Amino acid sequence: MIILDIETTGLxxxxxxxxxxxxxCFDNPEKQFYEECRIDDSxxxxxxxxxxxxxxxxxxxxQRKQTQDELIKRFxxxxxxxxxxxxxxxxxxxxxxxxxKTKADKYNINVRIQYRSIDLCSVAQLIYFKINNKFLFDDYxxxxxxxxxxxxxxxxxxERKFHNALEDVKLAAECFSRLIHGKGLFLEYNNFKIPEYxxxxx
Numbered sequence: 001m002i003i004l005d006i007e008t009t010g011l012x013x014x015x016x017x018x019x020x021x022x023x024x025c026f027d028n029p030e031k032q033f034y035e036e037c038r039i040d041d042s043x044x045x046x047x048x049x050x051x052x053x054x055x056x057x058x059x060x061x062x063q064r065k066q067t068q069d070e071l072i073k074r075f076x077x078x079x080x081x082x083x084x085x086x087x088x089x090x091x092x093x094x095x096x097x098x099x100x101k102t103k104a105d106k107y108n109i110n111v112r113i114q115y116r117s118i119d120l121c122s123v124a125q126l127i128y129f130k131i132n133n134k135f136l137f138d139d140y141x142x143x144x145x146x147x148x149x150x151x152x153x154x155x156x157x158x159e160r161k162f163h164n165a166l167e168d169v170k171l172a173a174e175c176f177s178r179l180i181h182g183k184g185l186f187l188e189y190n191n192f193k194i195p196e197y198x199x200x201x202x
Contacts, residue, residue: 001026001118002082003176004089005168006096007053009039009060010046013102017043018068019055021075021100022165025082026173029185033078034166037071038062054162069107072100076111088118089172090147120172124150127179131197154178155195 004023010016017039025031039045039060050056066074079085089096093115101113125145128136136153138144151158154175160167170186177185178194182202 001084001086001088001176002079003169003173004087004092004096005165005172006099007055007163007165008049008099009043009055010049011095012044013099015044016046016049017060018071018099018103019053019060020165021071022167022169023075023078024166024169024173025084026088026176027084029170029173031082032166032169033075035071035074036065037068038065039068052163054164068103069109072104072107072109072111075100085114086116086118087114088120088176089169090120090150092119093117120175121145121147121150123176123179124153127198127201128153131201150175153195154198156189156192 002023003026004021006021007019008016009019018037019039020036021033023033036059041061045057045060079087087097097113097117103109104111104113121143122145125135125143128145136144136149145153148158151171155178156171156174158171170188174185174189177183178198182194182199184190184194
């Protein structure tokens, strides 16, 4: 399983630009991918996105960086080298893969985009149901298993000021490990105790 995350200049892949791709192999987390690229002059930048990912305008237009199509090609070359290529992550099918597919189509890149992926929030919701015999929902009876709730359920906190695609996939992989195996994956999260209900659930 490959955990995937991207950073962008906004939520709309048709008008916003791709900034970086981060990924790692869940079964061998030392196998990691992280690269950045520059956006096109025509790409729209939203200040809200930059406040989240911490990129500056100088960084996203840096001509020394590869182009978006070059980054996408390099990422899928890395994916093809991995033994198991199932893609997973937080909201990965709706946002990350859709964004990459839209860009791949724009640049006429012939890559195989998977339509089946594993969503972190869905896995967390299923484990939550197994433990509590109910789903986590809000006042509107809709899915309340946000990323923040997933982290809380897994005994984790995100104390960073800015998001980074590689750091995000490590955090997601840590969540997957605690949910599926009842144990941690990275030493850097050892100070966050694994909830007893996840350990007993195994």
